[in-house]
Amino acid sequence: MKYGVNDLGYYGDFGGAYIPEMLYPNVEELRQQYLTIIEDPAFKAEFDDLMKNYVGRPSPLYHAKRYSEKYGANIFFKREDLNHTGSHKINNAIGQILLAKRLGKHRIIAETGAGQHGVATATVCALMGIECIIYMGEIDMQRQAPNVSRMKMLGAKVIPATSGSKTLKDATNEALRDWIANPVDTHYIIGSVVGPYPYPDMVARFQSIISSETKKQLLEKTGNELPQYVMACVGGGSNAMGMFYHFLDDEDVKLVAVEAAGKGVDSGHSAATTFLGREGVLHGSRTILMQTDDGQVIEPYSISAGLDYPGIGPQHAYLYKINRAKYVSITDDEALQAGLLCSQLEGIIPAIETAHALAYLEKMQFKKDDNVVICISGRGDKDLDTYIKYFGF
């Protein structure tokens, strides 16, 4: 695969495994085993079975007619919001819990921002009867309260991250610290295509089911498995990488990744990583991150907890640098308006994360026959409070 990871864990200059020695044995064990495990036919069979019968895949590729009319192209929604637990995060959680079982781990930790990855992880842990500990920023616990309750109901222990900005990056720090202290029995289910190698590649592979299904569905619906555009929102970048994955080598397919501009890229309250960031090291990989001249990580801001992260996965950093994908950003206001529009034009209340991708349709110039696939990464139930406050319903 032209844009895939090399033997050393790098995508061009990005990636690697910048981790303290305490994490080395765990990460090395994963590196040595992940491909063997996930390519094993028995693993594949179990994964496929759960995807079909538990998650409810394949997720529909819905031809959004009123959107198509409005934007003057054929707009397709890849409905990850219809998955069990309400987002794409379950694809990765299922993959990693099956992997953790084969590695003989009996304790699972995870970080979560919007709570979707926490809920997905708590769900698969319940399914497998494995202990589950979720780290979540204190601020995120407030703004995504329904998901905190869901995780508890599923039997997970939710531990607030109280350091730094008290959001996703700090939850990730706490999860890494937990993993350092529990080097033998614990698997860390990272929720996006971030972290030390092999995580970015492993998570991308589990999420790639999004684009493999999309290709088949497009062929059925349009007679061509390739669209002109593929779009997705980017926090760490897992739904986008899953949506891009099987289109990466099809150079004619234009890839659009939408970051969160927060209150505006120049406002000082933003999470538009490629616009504001520089190359550096964050959470175990060399990537692009928002940082001061001195290399301190800048606390990001977005109304969307799932996009409120100062970095992006290393493969995204690479696709950005070599211009294989276009990285753009959308403000809080634009996203919330797009969330309302999608609700009222298509009867789908999207997650605020997803609404960022939808909002960028306003800025695209399509030709009438263009086929456009947009990843509806999650549903908006968790965000109702935020929508209600904003629109004053």
Place this chain on the structure above:
Amino acid sequence: MNRLQNLFKNKTNSLLSIYFTAGYPELDSTVAIAEALEKSGADFLEIGFPYSDPVADGPTIQHSSEIALENGMTLHVLFEQLKDLRKTVSIPILLMGYVNPIVQYGVENFCKKAAEVGVDGVIVPDLPMYEYEALYSKYFIDNDLSNIFLVTPQTTEDRIRKIDELSNSFIYLLSSSSITGGSLDVSSGIEDYYKRIKAMQLKNPMIIGFGISNKTNFDKACEYANGAIVGSAFVKLLKDEDYLNKIPAFIKSIKS
């Protein structure tokens, strides 16, 4: 030969190293603390430069790092503070911190500047062995800086041997896989770990760190290794307003 290598040539047991964060509690307390530690009998020092996301650190050093950053500590400021260090401090000095600030400063520049102000070695917990060896070791070697690697009970023998090969002053041994500020593991299995390492007959001396907080566990650590490092317990002392005057008694309480 740098000061660190010289020290290990002349003294092989009960070496005491102290860690503290540059710029904490005050921006310009760095050099005064180093001077007080040398006078009080510390054998060598680790000066931490702060990072916003110190994943290998517990609450105490997270806090000192946060305050140091608020105080305005950066690598530029630190090197400026250390400009005349060698006029008043002669014991070996290591810098300890995370890789991103070094990458932003420029690894080559960082090594040059560290050597220029009289630093003898560097500890970067999240700098991988491969990247060190392939990309950066030349700058360390050119500037006579020792790079210090960590070893935990889970580190395999092959890897320890490789670390021994790449090291030229000492190996930093953790009693357990933990973040800073925990407690020394004195469980029964731990003796086997130290014995296993001793039996490997490595060329480098061994210093134990993470979780050393008092004389009891300092002495325990010195039974197995050439010395030990006290970090969080010392950083806690710096909360005291009169911290400079408390340093001699603190060192004495561990080393007497």
